[in-house]
Amino acid sequence: MKKAYLTWIILAIALTLLLTGCSEEDTIQPEDRLEEYVELWESQDYDAMYRYLSEETTENYDEEAFIERQENLTNDLSIDRISIEYTIPDPEEEAEEDDNEEDPTFPITVLKETVAGDVIFDAELTLIEVIDEEEQNDWTVHWEPSLIFPELEDDTTVRLRTLDTTRGEIHDRYGNGLAINGTAYDVGVDPGLFSDNQTEEIEEIASALSIDSSAIENALNQEWVDDGMFVPITTVSPSNEDLIDALSDLPAVLIQETSGRVYPYSDSHAHLIGHIGTITAEELEQDEEGFYSEQDIIGKRGLEQLFENRLRGEKGVEILAVHDNSTDEIISSEPVPGEDIQLTIDASLQESIFESLQEDDDKGTAAAIDPHTGETLALVSSPSFDPHLFTYGISQSEYDDLNEDEGAPLLNRFASTYSPGSAFKPITAMVGMQNGTITQEDAVDIDGLTWSQDGWGNYEVRRVSESTEPVDLHDALVRSDNIFFAQKTVEMGTDLFTDGLQSFGFDEDGLSYTYPIQNSQIANNDIDREPLLSDSGFGQGEVLMSALHLAISYTPILNEGDLLNPLLTADESEEVLQSDIITTDDADYLKTALRDVVAGERGTASVADRDGFSLSGKTGTAELKQSLTDEDAPENGWFVAYSDSEDHLIAMMIEDVHDKGGSGYTAEVLAEVFEWIEID
Incomplete structure (x- = not known):
């Protein structure tokens, strides 16, 4: 139990x-x-x-x-x-x-x-x-x-409010503003100030602004518009003083100051600095970061576009809780101003070079450097355009005028490449000195004005003048003897020639440079025949170079054999791109020859010889032949020069110099620039 x-x-x-x-x-x-x-x-x-x-x-x-x-x-x-x-x-x-x-x-x-x-x-x-x-x-x-x-x-x-930031500015080496935040002008109309002839007055305003009158009529037809109100039409650049004065005389027009992007040096720096403008739908789609929104302003060309990420800054943001009669801040971030960028450019020198090309409406380009640091002092393209036109809204007629202009003002010539002609010969000389094909003691017997090899058919290399004695390198540079350089280039052969040029930056990567300049080339493909090799030796054939690359290629002559890398911004460090291109002795030899190009009895740049300072350099005439038998082809004239102070080395090219005296015309124009540098 x-x-x-x-x-x-x-x-x-x-x-x-x-x-x-x-x-x-x-x-x-x-x-x-x-x-x-x-x-x-x-x-x-x-x-x-x-x-x-x-x-x-x-x-x-x-x-x-x-x-x-x-x-x-x-x-x-x-x-x-x-x-x-x-x-x-x-x-x-x-x-x-x-x-x-x-x-x-x-x-x-x-x-x-x-x-x-x-x-x-x-x-x-x-x-x-x-x-x-x-x-x-x-x-x-x-x-x-x-x-x-x-x-x-x-x-x-909940409301999201953005706080505008300040775009960074671009300055030259001395602090001069090249792209700054200044004062522009909002142009509008007051509907109450129109007379009985409103239609005619609208047409007059539209004509002054180079816009269609319908744009003004559409603005006036908005629901909120009333007499006494400022109805905005467009923004005008402060550089367009004549337009502002003309608009001020029209009774219905009102002009108000506003903040805007200003380019103090206007067209002389337009291709380099570029301009800003309203973001497009296509650009907005490419904004993977989601940084931009509609109506944002971005860099459209030149350094404004290249340095967009540095210049744009960061907007501030406020997140607000909005009640009937009050607003509370949930969180906010302060705007971060864009970065100011200082260039190595000398704005006054750039303007002087540009104006020298504008005197006779010349089409051309120039690059100026400090040959001992590699700093870029000027990058010029002529003709040019007013960047404010694009910043504040260019009319279709204004754009058509620029686009159809025979001078091609929208073409950036300093970013392009051209046949360098005989201005290339010092480079061939340095390549030959480096590989031993050319020495100071070489002297070549050359008879007549032409030379060719068996198997070349009817093609011949032609020189400007005959020689009575064997031609050495000094004489070949002073008289610009095509045959000497053609023979020496054929003697060194394609491999040695192209290998030497690669040390000057003739390769797939090109120069290590901030601004996107087209890479120079030795040939379209390979140098596969002797006539092309011979022509390449004196800067013809298929050789193409930018003005900047041509200028920087002369730096071994002034730096005891060292080739410098070109610089554009003040925060970049000096760099030797290739050391010991030539010996110090060979550099001194070439200095003497280039001085005699200007000051020598038979020098091709004697028109550039000036009192008060000494110039050294090399001319080059590039014939733009469409065929070997083309006898009346246009010519581009080159002159690469530096003064005895060696503070500036400038490469200048002017198009269509055939009827102006060839490369001598370019030498004369550039000599005037050096007068401004050295004397004025």
């Missing part, structure tokens, strides 16, 4: 323990639902989050509105990440809360990464227990708008 009673007690205890265990396993704890809800919140799964909300919450907040509001804020504020940290109260605190029969509340810390920065706030998340018909429990979440941001209420809207 006792045994049976004991067995019953054991079974009862076991059943009780079993039932108790099952109850604990079937009961859902609030921490379980909290963890699940937080995971959904961090993954921004607002659809699933809504299914966790309490009955009271869902009665107050429609599912579609709940999801749409948070998804819109995520997109508008660029919320990349949400992180939630929460604290589980200790068991004793939980027990006290159970005694008070209050819904469990969990402290949380919310972090949201937004476009304006990280928003961090503390909040509380309350869970409400629900019991179903089968007496199974569960927990739901009590939600309110303050869990999005503490400042939010039911009737609160």
Whole structure:
């Protein structure tokens, strides 16, 4: 009997323990639902989050509105990440809360990464227990708008406001502004100031602005327009003083100052500095960073475009909670100004070179460097254009005039390559001196004005003048003897010639230069025949060079054999691109020869000889023949020169010099620039 009673007690205890265990396993704890809800919140799964909300919450907040509001804020504020940290109260605190029969509340810390920065706030998340018909429990979440941001209420809207930044400026080596933030002029009309002849007056304004009159009429037809109001039409450059004066005389026109981009040196620097303009739809699509928005201003050409990421700065952003009569700031970030950039350019020298080309409306280019540092002092392309036209809105007729101009003012000539002609001969001389094919002692017997090899057919190399004695390198440079350089280049062969030129930057990578200038070339493909090799030796054939590359290629002559890398910005360090191209002795020899090109009895640049300073250099006439028999082809004239101070080395090319005296014309123009440098 006792045994049976004991067995019953054991079974009862076991059943009780079993039932108790099952109850604990079937009961859902609030921490379980909290963890699940937080995971959904961090993954921004607002659809699933809504299914966790309490009955009271869902009665107050429609599912579609709940999801749409948070998804819109995520997109508008660029919320990349949400992180939630929460604290589980200790068991004793939980027990006290159970005694008070209050819904469990969990402290949380919310972090949201937004476009304006990280928003961090503390909040509380309350869970409400629900019991179903089968007496199974569960927990739901009590939600309110303050869990999005503490400042939010039911009737609160969130606004994003950008704070404009300041674009960085571009200055020359002396701090002169090349692209600055200055004053422009907003041009508008007051409808109340028109006379009875409004149509005629609109036509007059449109004509002055080179726009269609319909643009003014459309502006006046906007709903908000009324008498006494300023109706904006366009923005005008401060450099266009004549236009501003003309518009000021028209009764209905109003002119207001505004901030704008200003290019103080205008067309003389336009190809180098470029201009800014409103971003296009295509450019906006290419903005993978999402940095820009419609109506933003970006660099469109030249250094304004090249340095866009440095110049643009960063906008500030404010996220605001707007109530009926108040506005609360949720978070804000201050705008970061763009970086100012200083160039190695000498603005006055650049302007002087440009004006020297403009005197006779010459088409051409020039590059000036400091031959001892590699710093670029000028990059000129002529003719040019007013960058303000593109910055503030160019009319179709103005664009057509520029585009159809025979002088091609929109063509950036200093970024292009051309046949260098005989200005290339010092490079061939240095290549030959480096590989031993040409020495100071060499003297070649050359008869007549022409020379050819067996197998060349009817093709002959022609020189300007005959020689009565053997021709050495000095004489070949002074008289610019094509045959000497053709023979020496054929003698060294294609491999030695091209290998030598590669040390001057004639390769796939080209020069290491900040501005995108077209790479120079030795030939279209390979030099596969002797006539092409011979022509290449004196800068014809298929050799193409930019003015900058030609200028920098002369630096071994002035740096004891070292070829420098060209620089454009003040923060770049001096660099030797190739050392020991030639010996110091050979460099001195070439200096003497280049001086005699200008000052020697038979020198080809004698027109550049001046009192008060000495010039040295090399001329070059590049014939632009369409065929070997072309007798009346146009010619480009080159002159590469430096003065005895050796502070400036300038390579200049002028197009169509055939009827102006050939390369001598270019030498004369460049000599005038050196007069300005050395004397004025």
